[in-house]
Amino acid sequence: MNTHNFTRRGFTLAALAGVGALAACGNGVGGRGPAMIDARVDATLAEMYRNYPNTESLAAKANGMLVMPLVTEAGLGIGGAYGRGALRVGGVTVDYYSTTKASAGLQIGAQQYAHVLFFMTEQALTDFRRSPGWAAGADIEYVISDRGDSVSAETTTALAPVLAAVFGRAGLRIGATLQGTKYTRIIP
Template sequence: MTRMNRRTFAMTALAGASVTAACGNGIGGNGAATIDARVSQTLNHMYSKFPNTVDLEAKSAGMLVMPLVTEAGLGVGGAFGRGALLVDGVTVDYYSNARANFGLQIGAQQYAHVLFFMTQDALYNFRRSSGWAAGADLEYVVSDRGDSLAAETTTLTAPVLAVVFGRAGLRIGATLEGTKYTRIIP
């Protein structure tokens, strides 16, 4: 191995180990009861911190709640989390979220996010796909900056809205990434 290849291997291994070991994010033996409890806590926190999300929930066809996503990287990185899809307030499926990224980055963070499916078609397409990648039809409406949800009327017509909150940790950089949601059996 050349010196550059060893360095690349070491950075990739460090990033992978960080994601795997970086807290209780659902890697390993978490069952449905654990995921359901985390989903409930996450929703209670979101509704209290961002009260306007109650209206989003009422208007949505369903929502995917990812209570804890852990992300880490050093050049090459990734993220992982588990959550539940709720329709009319009832859990109908469980999903994992996996992300790989590369670029100028260093650090680790954890956060929660909720995807609101604002149309029946968006929910149907999500549930019928073998793995759904977040893309152009996803609109972010809030992060931890600010005290209230700020969504414009054009945002509310998007088929899928994402609320990201509860960030902890430090991650700096610009990356190219893709996120995939896959149905799981906990």
């Protein structure tokens, strides 16, 4: 057996185990279930509205919002992400969701962030709710960039059925995006 390959294989397995441990850490896994998720969703929305006031008008225009209060993402060549949150329609939680993402390629580091998806059309919300596992695509428009800049709600609402706000980043990871992130309904 080639020890060089064994070391590389062992390192990859250890990195994957570390990603799994990071993903479970602080995401409400084993927590108080719905009450914990709802409290985190409330806090996340309050922070978003305070730091990015234009998102309040987006929320008022949206048919629904998926709020992911804490997503942990880590990678070293192979990466992954996990988080849990709630879908709110009319300000009321109607379902709970998990988000997962697997990735491979040029990436290194770990980060935690929150994100909110605004479903700007009834069709986009319906498609999301009917899907057994909805995946975010390249057609999502971002209303808050990596630098914390925000764009005008008026210019984006007519352009895309789903808008995303990604904020509250802690940590450093190169190559972060919501593209390819999968959302699945859960029972917490």
